[in-house]
Amino acid sequence: MLTAKLATLGRSTIVGGAATLTDLLVLFVCMHAFGWSPRVANVPALIAGGVVNFHGNRTFAFRATEGRIERQATLFLLSELVTLALNGVLYDLAIRSLHPQPAGAMVIRLITQNVVFLAWSFPVWRLVFRR
Secondary structure (H helix, E strand, O other): OHHHHHHHHHHHHHHHHHHHHHHHHHHHHHHHOOOOOHHHHHHHHHHHHHHHHHHHHHHHHOOOOOOOHHHHHHHHHHHHHHHHHHHHHHHHHHHHHHOOOHHHHHHHHHHHHHHHHHHHHHHHHHHHOOO
C-alpha cells in the first residue's frame, strides 16, 4: 500500500514538472513571440499549466480515467483555489519572517510550494481522483 502511494506521489511529481514546463513555455512564447506583457502572458500560461496538471494527474499519476471528468475537474479546480490561497499565505509568512534576498525568496517559494503540495494538494487529489 505504501509503495503504491509513493509511486503515485512520484508520478504526480513528474506531472507537476511537466505542468511547470508547460507554464513556462507558454509564458515565454506569449512574451517573446507575441510581444505580450508578462501580466497578460501569465493568464494563458497558468491555464495551460493547469490543464496539463489536471489531465496528467487524472490519467498518469492517479490513473482515474473511469471517474466522471466533470466531478473531478470541479473538485480539482476547488482544490487548486485553496492551494493558491495556502501558497500565498505560507509564502507571505515566510518572507515576512525571514526577510530574504531575491535568491532566497526563490528558494523559499520552492520550499513553501512543496510543503503545500505534500500537506494539501496530493492528499486532496487522492480524493478527487479516487477510483
